Amino acid sequence: MPIIEAVDDATANADPVVNAVAAPGRLAYSSQASDFHYLAKTGASGVESPVLPADVSPPASSDEGDARAGLVAWIADKTGRAVMLSNQSTGAVTTIVPAVAGVYNRTPAVSPDGAWIAFSRNTFGGVSKIWKVRRDGTELQQVTTGTNADYWPTWDPDGENIAFSRYTTAANGYDLYRIHVESKFTLRLTATPARDYEPAWSLDGTRIAFTTTGRYNDAAGYPTTEIVTIPAGGGEVRREVFPIWPRPSSQAVWTSVGSTPTAGLAFTSTEAGGTTSGIYTRLADGFVVAISDQPDYAENNAFWSVEQNAVGYTADRRQPTSRINTIKVDGTSKLNVSDKWNDREDAPAYSADGKRLAYSRTAADGNSADIVIVDLATGAETLIAGARPGFREYYVDPAWSPDGRFLAFGHEYAKLDVGEFPPQVSAIAVLDLTLGTRTELPVELSNNEAFYSFDGEPSWNPASGRLAFSRTWVSVAGADPGMGLMARDVGVEAAFPEESDTDLFVSAYPFPAGVKPTQLTNDLGTACSHGCEDRAPAWSPTDPGKIAFTRDFGDIVVVDPTTATLTTLAVNEDTVYGVADPAWSPDGVKLAFTGFGTGTAPPSIWELPAAGGTPTHRTSTPYSVGQAAYQNVADYEVVPTADAGTIEFGAATTIRVAVTNLGTATTVPTLTLTIPAGLAVTSVVPDSGTCDLVAMTCTRAPLAPNTPWNIAVGVTGAVAGSHAFTTSVASPTVDPLLTNNTATGFITVLNPPDLNVSGAASPFPGTVGGTPITVTFIVQNGPGVTARNVQLNVTWPAAVPARTAASPTACLTVNPCVLGDMAPSTSRIVTFTFPANVPLNVSVTGAVSTPVIDPTPANNTTNVTVIVV
Numbered sequence: 001m002p003i004i005e006a007v008d009d010a011t012a013n014a015d016p017v018v019n020a021v022a023a024p025g026r027l028a029y030s031s032q033a034s035d036f037h038y039l040a041k042t043g044a045s046g047v048e049s050p051v052l053p054a055d056v057s058p059p060a061s062s063d064e065g066d067a068r069a070g071l072v073a074w075i076a077d078k079t080g081r082a083v084m085l086s087n088q089s090t091g092a093v094t095t096i097v098p099a100v101a102g103v104y105n106r107t108p109a110v111s112p113d114g115a116w117i118a119f120s121r122n123t124f125g126g127v128s129k130i131w132k133v134r135r136d137g138t139e140l141q142q143v144t145t146g147t148n149a150d151y152w153p154t155w156d157p158d159g160e161n162i163a164f165s166r167y168t169t170a171a172n173g174y175d176l177y178r179i180h181v182e183s184k185f186t187l188r189l190t191a192t193p194a195r196d197y198e199p200a201w202s203l204d205g206t207r208i209a210f211t212t213t214g215r216y217n218d219a220a221g222y223p224t225t226e227i228v229t230i231p232a233g234g235g236e237v238r239r240e241v242f243p244i245w246p247r248p249s250s251q252a253v254w255t256s257v258g259s260t261p262t263a264g265l266a267f268t269s270t271e272a273g274g275t276t277s278g279i280y281t282r283l284a285d286g287f288v289v290a291i292s293d294q295p296d297y298a299e300n301n302a303f304w305s306v307e308q309n310a311v312g313y314t315a316d317r318r319q320p321t322s323r324i325n326t327i328k329v330d331g332t333s334k335l336n337v338s339d340k341w342n343d344r345e346d347a348p349a350y351s352a353d354g355k356r357l358a359y360s361r362t363a364a365d366g367n368s369a370d371i372v373i374v375d376l377a378t379g380a381e382t383l384i385a386g387a388r389p390g391f392r393e394y395y396v397d398p399a400w401s402p403d404g405r406f407l408a409f410g411h412e413y414a415k416l417d418v419g420e421f422p423p424q425v426s427a428i429a430v431l432d433l434t435l436g437t438r439t440e441l442p443v444e445l446s447n448n449e450a451f452y453s454f455d456g457e458p459s460w461n462p463a464s465g466r467l468a469f470s471r472t473w474v475s476v477a478g479a480d481p482g483m484g485l486m487a488r489d490v491g492v493e494a495a496f497p498e499e500s501d502t503d504l505f506v507s508a509y510p511f512p513a514g515v516k517p518t519q520l521t522n523d524l525g526t527a528c529s530h531g532c533e534d535r536a537p538a539w540s541p542t543d544p545g546k547i548a549f550t551r552d553f554g555d556i557v558v559v560d561p562t563t564a565t566l567t568t569l570a571v572n573e574d575t576v577y578g579v580a581d582p583a584w585s586p587d588g589v590k591l592a593f594t595g596f597g598t599g600t601a602p603p604s605i606w607e608l609p610a611a612g613g614t615p616t617h618r619t620s621t622p623y624s625v626g627q628a629a630y631q632n633v634a635d636y637e638v639v640p641t642a643d644a645g646t647i648e649f650g651a652a653t654t655i656r657v658a659v660t661n662l663g664t665a666t667t668v669p670t671l672t673l674t675i676p677a678g679l680a681v682t683s684v685v686p687d688s689g690t691c692d693l694v695a696m697t698c699t700r701a702p703l704a705p706n707t708p709w710n711i712a713v714g715v716t717g718a719v720a721g722s723h724a725f726t727t728s729v730a731s732p733t734v735d736p737l738l739t740n741n742t743a744t745g746f747i748t749v750l751n752p753p754d755l756n757v758s759g760a761a762s763p764f765p766g767t768v769g770g771t772p773i774t775v776t777f778i779v780q781n782g783p784g785v786t787a788r789n790v791q792l793n794v795t796w797p798a799a800v801p802a803r804t805a806a807s808p809t810a811c812l813t814v815n816p817c818v819l820g821d822m823a824p825s826t827s828r829i830v831t832f833t834f835p836a837n838v839p840l841n842v843s844v845t846g847a848v849s850t851p852v853i854d855p856t857p858a859n860n861t862t863n864v865t866v867i868v869v
Contacts, residue, residue, distance in 0.1 A: 023737035025633035025664065027329055027592060028337065028348035028357055029605055032322040032624040037077050039065040040299075040315040041308060042279075042292045051305070051312045053091040056084070063314050064107050067305035069114025071135065072312075081105045083119055085135060088307050096137040104128075107152050107301075111159045118143065118153040118162055130164050132181070143181060150177075152198050156232065157205040163189070163232075165197040165210070176210055176230065189234045200252045201232065202259035208232055209240065209252040209265060218246065227252045227267050229259065240265060245280070245288045253302045255281060255311060262286050266302040266311045271295060279313045324348050324359050327619065329585075329607070329630070337374060338381075345372075347397045347627050351404050354632045354665065354734030358398035358407060369394035371409055376734070384431060392424060399458045401465075402541075406509075407431045408467055410456035411440060423474045426454045428467060430509060441511050450476055455505070459539045459547070461561075465509040468520065468537040468547050468561065472502040502533045504549055506561055520547070520561060536581045540610075541632075542588030549582065556582050556591060556608065569612045571595065576606055576615050584610070586632040586664035587705065592618065594626035634703075634733040635663035637740040638671070640725070642747055647717045648785065649752035650852035652682065655713040655745065657727050661703045667733040671698040671711060674726040678719035678749060686711045717749030753787035753822075756780050756859035757848040765867035766836040772804070775864050777830045777846040781822040787850050791816040792830055795845040800866065805833040816849070840868040 039051040039062045051072060052062060062084070063077040072086040073096075080099025086092070096117060097105060106128075108119040114135060121142075122128040127149040133140045144150045149167040151174075156163070163178045174197045176189040189208070190196045194215035199208050213225040216239065225248040227240045240261065241249050247269050255264030266281040271293040277300050278293030291311050292299045298316035305312055322344045324337040337357060338345050344362040351358070355376055362369040371384040384395060384407070394412040401408070411429040414422045428441040444453040451473035458469045507517035521534045532552040540546035544561070548569075551557050556569040556579060569591070571579050576595040580603075583592045591608045597617060602624040606615040619625050637660045644653040659669055673696040675681050684691040687710045689700025698711055715725075728742040735741060759777040766773045777794070781787045793816035796803075806812035811830055819828050830846075847861045854860055 023635045025329060025354065025631040025736055026326040027605065027618065028324060028326045028350060028629045029619065029625050030322045030346045030348060030627045031325050037061045037063045037314055037316050039074055039312055041310040041312045048292065052086055053093060056093050064301045065312055065314065066109050066303045067312060068110040068112060070307055071110050071114050073108035073110050073117050075105060075108065083108050083117065085117065096133055096135065097140065109153045109155055111155050112157055113159055118155065120151045120153060130162060144179060154199045154201045156201050157203060163199040163201055163208050165199060176208065187234065189230055198251050200254060202254050203257045204259050206232055207259040209254065211250040211252065225250055227265060241282055241288065244286060251300060251302055253304050255304045266291065266304065268300045268302060279311060281311060322346055348629045349398045349400055350629050350631045351400045352402050352632055353404060353732055358400065360396045360398065367392060369396055371395045371398050397457050399460055401460050402462050405432065405434055407433055408458040408460065410458065415452065418476060421477065423452055423476060425452045425474060426456050428455045428458050428469050439511060441507055444516065446473060452476060457536050459537045461539050461544055462541045463544045466506055467509050468504055468506050468539055470502055470535050470537060471505050502535060504534050504537050520559060520564060538582050538584055540584050540588050541586055548584065548591055550579050553578050553580055555579065556593060569608065571615060578603060581627050583628045583630055585630050592628035592630065632665040632733060633663040633736050634661055634665040634667045634731040635737055636669055636729045636731050636735055637662055638727050638729045638743050640727045640743055640745045642745055646748045646750065648750045649717050649720055652714060652716045653747065655715060655725060657711040657713065659709040659729050661705050661707060664705055665733045666702045666704045667731050668699060668702050669709065670730045672696065672728045673713060675715065676723045676725065678721055678723040679715040679725060679747060680718040681713060681715055683714035684711065720749050720751045722746055722748045750785055752852045752855055753785045753850060754782035754855055755787055755790065755848045755850065757846050757862045759846050759862045759864040761864050761866045765869050768836060768839055768868055770836050772833050773836050773866060773868065775832045775844055775866065778827055779819060779830065779848050780827040781824060783825045785824060787822040789851055790819040790822050791849050792819060793847045793849065797842040799840060799842055801834045801837060803832045803834045807831045836868045838868065840866050842866050
């Protein structure tokens with residue numbers, strides 16, 4: 001039997017395993033939009049800017065705004081026409097009336113004190129009525145009733161009445177009404193065959209401006225649409241902008257407190273070309289000036305913001321923009337990384353540790369693009385500047401090296417040293433993020449000296465310093481990328497096949513001086529017209545022998561860079577077509593790509609097994625999305641167990657810690673052990689790596705996915721009670737699930753045994769030459785705990801004759817006398833016998849012990865007096 005052993009072999013009470021499979025990382029992608037609405041304003045300089053905070057500015061859609069009392073209300077046009085509210089001082093945005101299928105909300109109007117928002121609401125096929133709701137979204141109430149449709153609410157300055165337009169009959173069309181909100185008293189203000197609509201109550205409360213159609217004729221005798229006003233209680237109508245503004249005018253808003261014929265009125269009208277609408281204002285001097293009348297764009301629904309001292313409006317823009325989003329790989333939990341509404345953000349790329357995202361940001365004017373690196377934990381942005389605004393210089397398609405030190409990207413620029421019409425060329429650039437230095441692969445001139453190389457879309461070899469990239473050719477004469485290809489004939493292609501289409505190339509890095517890149521694909525022999533388009537190479541992160549790319553936007557092809565062997569992963573064109581931008585999952589088992597799918601237009605993200613199979617749809621948005629990038633993650637899981645969950649005081653057991661990387665990244669784990677003082681640590685032994693017994697941490701070489709790391713921690717019970725020990729693992733790579741990074745177990749240490757010893761001599765006193773003397777010791781163990789390896793140590797004075805007998809017999813020759821284990825509430829008797837042949841008056845000491853500290857040591861020793869006369 002060991003000196004100290006555990007009471008039982010039960011495992012420690014560790015936390016349950018939280019996650020048995022890898023937590024999903026995220027997919028980053030760009031989301032493009034080319035047609036959207038947003039609330040805007042134009043300053044004195046003529047520069048347009050958004051009214052709403054950045055997080056709800058374009059390309060998020062907003063329409064039909066109104067501003068008052070420090071608030072902006074609007075309709076979220078592309079999210080089901082919810083009624084939204086923004087606080088102009090704090091920027092806080094809330095949904096006060098959520099979008100509901102079949103319900104159509106329009107034209108919100110903020111009450112003067114900001115307490116209520118009125119709006120028109122058409123519910124489930126019924127007629128439109130005026131409703132109101134508190135600014136916090138409570139007390140949604142219908143204001144107007146009846147069977148006629150009511151639209152365009154506007155508050156009076158004291159917030160007690162609302163004017164609106166009501167569709168009466170086909171003969172009379174729309175007329176103006178006002179209603180007292182509390183009493184529901186309703187007054188009709190106009191009653192003519194003209195169409196009277198879009199009322200706007202003046203800020204002094206005396207008049208109501210509105211749009212009227214068919215009430216008046218212009219100089220040629222045609223009916224006009226124009227802004228007029230009427231007294232707030234009804235009466236004579238007054239024309240406000242005609243004839244000083246002969247073009248149609250509508251959607252009035254007051255911009256000054258007065259309501260005289262020269263007071264400020266902003267309105268919507270057609271721009272000078274008559275094709276789109278713009279925002280104009282009548283000034284105090286009676287002149288009309290344009291606020292915003294951009295050709296080919298539309299502005300409407302003007303509103304006045306006292307706080308911003310500006311006329312706002314809904315801008316309808318048909319221009320490309322894009323932002324960076326991320327989702328989990330299962331298509332859930334969409335997040336926005338960046339949304340610079342007037343810039344274009346494309347081509348996201350995760351760093352190897354999953355903590356940073358690089359992407360290209362094209363300026364609003366389209367004349368330059370820089371690379372942005374964002375820290376995903378803090379949101380802090382670092383700009384790799386250098387692209388010169390206005391010089392057609394662009395940094396695009398960033399790609400991280402596996403060690404995170406280098407960032408490769410395409411450097412597009414106008415080759416200004418060539419001719420009258422400089423061509424746009426592109427080179428592969430690599431930035432050393434540690435040193436800040438940049439090197440470039442030189443632009444090549446074709447063999448026939450008619451074309452320049454246009455290189456882009458770099459991708460790193462996972463195991464060495466090599467880069468794959470796509471190359472096309474542009475005319476020295478100054479054509480855009482790819483345009484020179486369209487003008488060549490078959491004879492040119494036969495003579496210079498490497499310059500006849502878009503192919504993949506490979507180059508070592510650092511770029512060797514004077515060594516041209518190696519052409520990897522050449523597809524002139526395929527069925528493609530004038531050669532296929534081989535684009536978007538993506539080197540497998542787990543297999544240097546695989547580079548995926550797309551050929552002619554139809555298939556995903558995998559090429560071996562050593563043998564140039566091609567393997568086609570055909571994508572069924574009946575399901576998905578327009579395939580582009582493949583991206584490997586970090587474990588190399590899947591490929592994400594962009595494609596059009598039946599019933600899923602516009603383009604979205606799909607996922608395909610790397611060995612081929614059926615694509616799975618991953619994104620579904622009203623915008624075009626593409627350029628997927630996987631996040632590398634290390635989902636560490638730690639599980640501690642103990643060989644014994646309950647041990648005796650002073651007993652030893654082993655805590656066994658299993659660390660597993662469930663994620664996709666091979667990274668260095670750091671284990672931290674928190675062991676309480678009640679468990680004395682005797683050893684920490686990992687199956688690999690090293691441990692610091694002072695800091696109680698362990699680390700090892702990078703841990704591959706699905707590989708266990710085992711650490712054995714030896715402990716002994718030092719203090720009675722239940723003791724919680726904690727194990728925690730950390731990673732330099734993003735861990736998407738932290739709940740399984742820490743686990744706690746419990747070990748109970750029992751109370752120590754309480755021994756006592758007593759003794760006596762017999763006969764007492766003895767007689768010289770008489771009966772032999774017997775010294776008896778009684779060893780007792782208290783209740784509750786077994787005493788292990790009990791020993792009795794007897795100290796005999798020299799005068800005592802040699803002992804002739806003992807029980808147990810072994811105690812005659814062995815001291816301390818081994819009594820072994822003693823169960824709770826048991827006792828052992830030990831006797832020694834010697835002859836009474838000399839006079840004695842001595843004390844014999846007996847001391848009982850175990851390997852652990854006795855809680856009451858005072859009764860562990862006894863003295864037995866022996867007298868022989």
